[in-house]
Amino acid sequence: MPVFTRLRQQPDTDTTTEGTSPEAGPESPDETAPTRVTLRKRLADWRTGHPTAVRNTQWTITILAAALVIGALLLPNRIGALQTDRFTRIPVEAIIGAAVALALPRRPRIAVAVLSGVALGAMTILNFLDMGFWEYLGRAFNLVLDWELLPDAQSYVADSMGKAVATVATVGLIVLVVLLLTVMALAMVRLSNVLARNKQAATRGTLAATVVWVLCSALGLQIMGVPIASDRTAGALAIQARRVRDTLRDEAAFQQVAKVDKFGNTPPDQLVPDLRGKDMIFTFIESYGRSAIEDPVEAPGVDATLDARTKALAKAGFHAKSGWLTSATYGGSSWLGHSTTMSGLWIDNQQRYRTVMASNHLSLTKAFAKTNAWDTVGIMPGVQKSWPESKFYGLDKYRNAFQMGYKGPKFSWSTMPDQYALEQFQKLEHSKKRSKPLMSLVILTSSHQPWAPIPKMVPWNELGDGSIFNAIQKAGNNPSDIIASSPKSQAEYGKSVQYSVTALTQWLERYGNDNTVLVFLGDHQPIARVSGNHASRDVPISIVAKDPKVLDKINSWNWTDGLRPAHNAPVWKMSAFRDRFLTAYGSTPHPKKG
Structure with a gap:
């Protein structure tokens, strides 16, 4: 008989077997049983015993995943635009994503969810970079040219706040980037699984959302001046692609301009x-x-x-x-x-x-x-x-x-x-x-x-x-x-x-x-914190001399x-x-x- 079964059949007593020291013998059943039960079984037992808590936890995770994804799809790229009304819109990208998830078999659906989650995380990082560049340099982040400026930013933090702060900030940012990409991918997988398990209701909801989005877009409906129908992420992606294209074209054009003098x-x-x-x-x-x-x-x-x-x-x-x-x-x-x-x-x-x-x-x-x-x-x-x-x-x-x-x-x-x-x-x-x-x-x-x-x-x-x-x-x-x-x-x-x-x-x-x-x-x-968000780019210039002829x-x-x-x-x-x-x-x- 297995040890676990045999131990459970023994009477509940503090006495030990003759000739066996307490240190060498087995512990009491109440102490040894939990250590031998697998984590999976314990989790299954907990789920069985606490169905309401399990259901609430699952709903909470799903709601948080949806909030994270919707928030990322609607996230603006300027600090001044971080207003509540920006996040009360209907993103068309979410509707398209739901339709794709409902149409795909399990394995392709999971793969697409992971890839789209990583991509959305990357777009979120670019939006945050845009916020920083607009705040400090009065322009958006250039995906082709501006990576080499990041070490300069670290040096500035080190000179201004100390090397320890710069190191902690750098490590923290790296961890946050990895965490954001990972969590966004997991959130997309979570949502795709929920849609697949509730296919009939999800299909009806997706069709309804599509109709609402089309009507809002066609009629130009707004809340406090902000359009209800949003294609924020698709538009941002198009802008990034256009910026990359223009940057590559500008390189060749400027080489010719620089030769003319x-x-x-x-x-x-x-x-x-x-x-x-x-x-x-x-x-x-x-x-x-x-x-x-x-x-x-x-x-x-x-x-x-x-x-x-x-x-x-x-x-x-x-x-x-x-x-x-x-x-x-x-x-x-x-x-x-x-x-x-x-x-x-x-x-x-x-x-x-x-x-x-x-x-x-x-x-x-x-x-x-x-x-x-x-x-x-x-x-x-x-x-x-x-x-x-x-x-x-x-x-x-x-x-x-x-x-x-x-x-x-x-x-x-x-x-x-x-x-x-x-x-x-x-x-x-x-x-x-x-x-x-x-x-x-x-x-x-x-x-x-x-x-x-x-x-x-x-x-x-x-x-x-x-x-x-x-x-x-x-x-x-x-x-x-x-x-x-x-x-x-x-x-x-x-x-x-x-x-x-x-x-x-x-x-x-x-x-x-x-x-x-x-x-x-x-x-x-x-920077804008000093000159304002709508300041000109003008600077003063003076020429000083004693000789009046100058x-x-x-x-x-x-x-x-x-x-x-x-x-x-x-x-x-x-x-x-x-x-x-x-x-x-x-x-x-x-x-x-x-």
């Missing part, structure tokens, strides 16, 4: 002859956008700073004219703004950027190098690795974050305060005796998000190796406190722009001379006097600046046609 064959002696002998400085201020000058929150402080610095420069003999450029990027990807300004081409994605960087297209800074009348240098405090782009920009050399002797703290993403970078530019390059004037490309970083902590101006002669900023950095705001609040982000962004403008113009007062010409501008607007050359541009462009000052596309600048300062067009 109005000044590509201009002889060196016919490039910028009216600026010979001038020390030229082209400077980009991070995230310096129109919002800084016109938004009700940021503008009062920034405008007061621009006006004060205009007066201070005038007292030192410098004058300025300012206008607007429409940037090729928004919220980030600063290098697209830099390359658009300098190339005269519209560089609004990573593919175009790679194409132009690999070309011999004439950049504005390279035009100065081509004349052989200037030494050229780049000051790149934000560069922390090799930078092959220096060849495109025509730079004899450049100094990155590790080549300026900085021993102070980082300010979130920014490797060093702008004031320190400018002082090192003066010591290492600008102050050196040369046989030629200097053309410099300077990329400032202190106004980079998350705008916490922000450096403060210190006496120029006390900058030293940057250690003076330790106390300022420790006393500054915590990035996590600023990132979580739109009002705080707006206020701190404005302060960061004030700091960068002050550092740059004080440097000009301190070290500029009669032959110094400064061109400075923003690379893009700040500004006289651009009188026809109708720019505003001073550092603050008027609201109605001319607005050009950023890609138009190179040719207008070269023309204004005497360059003769000799087109290259590719």
Whole structure:
């Protein structure tokens, strides 16, 4: 007789068999029986004994699966569209999916359910990526080009919030992606099985839903302005496919565009002859956008700073004219703004950027190098690795974050305060005796998000190796406190722009001379959390010089006097600046046609 049966026939007693120790013998029946019953049998017994609980659990799982699938089918791709009314619609994809599940035999049905679940999970991930890109870059995620930006996003989180937070966030996102794909597939299988088990009722329900959807679509019925009949996922899939197609077509088309250059064959002696002998400085201020000058929150402080610095420069003999450029990027990807300004081409994605960087297209800074009348240098405090782009920009050399002797703290993403970078530019390059004037490309970083902590101006002669900023950095705001609040982000962004403008113009007062010409501008607007969901892509640009002839050359541009462009000052596309600048300062067009 099996042991289990024999044990159950023994009387219920605590005594042991003679000669057998309690440790060596079997345990009591009440203790040993559960350990020998299989999990399947225990589950079957529980189901038999608790039919109501089983039924309720099954219904709960089915309802959750349906809610997950319907929610994914209706999920918008912008944070601002996450409203309740978006999820009260009838998705046609669900009706089609039900019809397919009812028509297929078991094995094909399960296979289709798994594949469609994974596909729906992938579309959900793309919708979340779209939300992030719209929030931070003012555009949707590009399925072909934007994967390489994700490591940059991780680096930004590490610089702003710490490496531990970045690591946890990365691992968490990977787990969530795998979990979403898995759960979505299981939910689709669950729903297909429910439909198959209740085929007659499911068929009637599917036909009814089809009739309702067609009527709602044909009549244009809406709830609070939102159509009841939805094809959200099908439409999103079509948009993604079209975006991929357009991206691939754009690559070939832009390669031809980049070969055409109005000044590509201009002889060196016919490039910028009216600026010979001038020390030229082209400077980009991070995230310096129109919002800084016109938004009700940021503008009062920034405008007061621009006006004060205009007066201070005038007292030192410098004058300025300012206008607007429409940037090729928004919220980030600063290098697209830099390359658009300098190339005269519209560089609004990573593919175009790679194409132009690999070309011999004439950049504005390279035009100065081509004349052989200037030494050229780049000051790149934000560069922390090799930078092959220096060849495109025509730079004899450049100094990155590790080549300026900085021993102070980082300010979130920014490797060093702008004031320190400018002082090192003066010591290492600008102050050196040369046989030629200097053309410099300077990329400032202190106004980079998350705008916490922000450096403060210190006496120029006390900058030293940057250690003076330790106390300022420790006393500054915590990035996590600023990132979580739109009002705080707006206020701190404005302060960061004030700091960068002050550092740059004080440097000009301190070290500029009669032959110094400064061109400075923003690379893009700040993110939507600061500039708003409907902000323009305009950035301010100023040209500053002591020599009145320099500004006289651009009188026809109708720019505003001073550092603050008027609201109605001319607005050009950023890609138009190179040719207008070269023309204004005497360059003769000799087109290259590719």
